[in-house]
Amino acid sequence: MLNPDIEQAAQVLASRRFHQQVGPFLPQAQRPNNFNQAFAIQQACAKHYSQLASTAQIGWKCAQPNGDKTIIGALFESEIQHQTTICPLASTDGKALIEPELCFTLKSDLPPRAGAYSQTEIDDAIGSTRLALELIQSRYEAPKQGSFFDALADGLLNQGVWLGPEIKPATDVSYSEFELTIAVQGEPIQVLAGKHQDGHARAGLYWLVNFLSQRGIGLSKGQQVITGSYAGVISLPFDKIIHFQYGKLGEFQLEFRDIKIAHTN
DSSP states (O other): OOOHHHHHHHHHHHHHHHHHHEOOOOOTTSSOOOOHHHHHHHHHHHHHHHHHTTTTTEEEEEOOBBBBBOOEEEGGGGEESSSEEEEEOOTTTTTTEEEEEEEEEEEOOOOOSSSSOOOOHHHHEEEEEEEEEEEEEESSGGGGGGGHHHHHHTTTTTTEEEEEEOOOOOTTTTOOOEEEEETTTTTEEEEEEEETTTTSTTHHHHHHHHHHTTTTTOOOOOOOOEESSSOOEEEOOSSEEEEEEEETEEEEEEEEEOOOOEEOO
């Protein structure tokens, strides 16, 4: 049975995610102060949210561990938007916050096992790679005042993923960098040096598969994994057509619509 503090914390965060609410940090007795506590809350929250939203966990966000920070979070089927022209998301200070990423969809299972998976085995399990945007929002009113473990318990700012077009497989699957162009309707074009935070777009996936396997958790066919941003968090306006160009990998356009969030105690 879960620790009551972990269970209560998970219920609070799952309810906020489902009802599009933000609120204060968890009571001190429930706030995590290490990875194991935060990950336990996150996993319990995923179960509660799946029940509330009648959805399923469809994958993960991840990156290679960075110092004492282990980057991992759940993705949910109901929060995956498939190449829609309108992308609803909850605003932060009146802006849409996104991270440009790539998303890998598995074509075969990677069940937990005693031995580690090789990079070749994981590569062979990838069915497709798509341009993607991670949609960013915290369930805390003042997330910058919290700790990394507060954020980890809450899914590391994830509120879903917008999935774009599939890219053609390349000889170099690192997809380490490209010129990122963002053209907002009626505004100057932004040209950014898109560089993957790990230097290799699959690095986080290689780590994730074996990290989960060691804990008795597998990945399955159809699951999706995003592995880190090419340009950090980008703030963009609502109600304007925005065109994204990921170098030679592909392009898409969409319009963000604000989901009004509520505050809770």
